[in-house]
Amino acid sequence: MSESQTSIQLPVLDISQPLHSSSLLSLVEACREWASPFFESLRVSGPDFFGSAHSSANVLFDQQVSEFSEILQEYGKKMTELSNRIVEIVLMSLGDGFEKKYYDSEFKNCHGYMRIINYSPPESLKEEVEGLGMHTDMSCVTIVYQDETGGLQVRSKEGKWMDISPCEETLVVNVGDMLQAWSNGRLRSSEHRVVLKQLVNRFSLAFFWCFEDDKEILAPDEVVGEGNMRIYKPFVCSDYLRFRESNEEGKFEKVGFTVKDFAGIGLQM
Ligand SMILES: O=C(O)CCC(=O)C(=O)O
Ligand SMILES: [Fe+2]
Numbered sequence: 001m002s003e004s005q006t007s008i009q010l011p012v013l014d015i016s017q018p019l020h021s022s023s024l025l026s027l028v029e030a031c032r033e034w035a036s037p038f039f040e041s042l043r044v045s046g047p048d049f050f051g052s053a054h055s056s057a058n059v060l061f062d063q064q065v066s067e068f069s070e071i072l073q074e075y076g077k078k079m080t081e082l083s084n085r086i087v088e089i090v091l092m093s094l095g096d097g098f099e100k101k102y103y104d105s106e107f108k109n110c111h112g113y114m115r116i117i118n119y120s121p122p123e124s125l126k127e128e129v130e131g132l133g134m135h136t137d138m139s140c141v142t143i144v145y146q147d148e149t150g151g152l153q154v155r156s157k158e159g160k161w162m163d164i165s166p167c168e169e170t171l172v173v174n175v176g177d178m179l180q181a182w183s184n185g186r187l188r189s190s191e192h193r194v195v196l197k198q199l200v201n202r203f204s205l206a207f208f209w210c211f212e213d214d215k216e217i218l219a220p221d222e223v224v225g226e227g228n229m230r231i232y233k234p235f236v237c238s239d240y241l242r243f244r245e246s247n248e249e250g251k252f253e254k255v256g257f258t259v260k261d262f263a264g265i266g267l268q269m
Helices: 021-033 049-060 066-094 098-107 177-182 237-245 259-263
Strands: 039-045 111-119 129-135 141-146 152-155 161-163 172-175 192-196 202-210
Touching (some): 039 049, 066 098, 066 202, 111 129, 237 259
Antiparallel strands (some): 111 202, 129 192, 141 172, 141 202, 152 161, 152 192
16 A cells, blocks of 8 residues: 555745745645644555565665664564454454454455654644644554553544553554444544644554455445445445545545545435
C-alpha cells in the first residue's frame, strides 16, 4: 500500500517578488489544512522489514547501521504475529467458529507496515496543539505503542475526546476502516488524534495490518447476520485508499472522507 499515489497542488511562493494577498491566503490555508508541523514519520514496510528499514538507514545515516534494521525486522515480525492473533480473536468474538471459517479465506494475505513517529514539542501549551488531527486508520487493525508522554485520544460516539493514557507493557489496538466495512459496521473504526500536552518530544510506533490492495471487501452474509441490512457496497481496497488520499488531510469532517462516505448504502447507523 503506498501512502502517496496522488499529488496535491502545493502553493509555490516566489519570495523574490512582492507578496500578494492571494499568495498569503494560500500560505495560511496550507499551514492550517495540511499536515501538522509537529509530526514526522518514517515508514517501514513488510514483509521484508529489514530491507525496507535498511534502504532508509542507508540514506539517513552515514555509516552502515544494521542494528537499526535488525531491530525493526524483529519488531515487524512480532507485530505480524500479534496482528494475526488479534484478527483471530476478533473473528471469534463476531461468531462461533468464525476464525476457522474466515481466517484463511479472508485474512491470510494481509500485510503490515509500520510508522515510526516523532512529534516535536510545541513552543507553548497556551492552546490545545494537535500533533496529528482526527482520523480513522485505513487498516484492519492498528497496534500502537506510545511513550510515557501520552496524548493519544479517541472520540466517543457522543463526540467526546477521551485520553488513552500510556500504560506500561501495554499496546493499544485500533479497529480500522477495512475491518469496519468487512464486519458490516459491527466493529467501529475508531476516530482518534494526538494532542501534544507536554513540551517534550513524543515518540510512537504504529503498526498497520491491512488487506491486500486488490482484495474486494464484502461482509460475508453470516457476519451481516440474518435480518440485518448490508450497509456497505463491495469495494476494492486500493480504490478506497486512493479515495482517502485524494482528499486533503484535515478535512475529515467537512467533506465525505470515511468508508461510510465511500461505500455506505443509504441511511447509516
Ligand atoms: O502517534 C500515535 O500515538 C498515533 C498515531 C496514529 O494514529 C497514526 O499514525 O495513524
Ligand atoms: Fe491513526
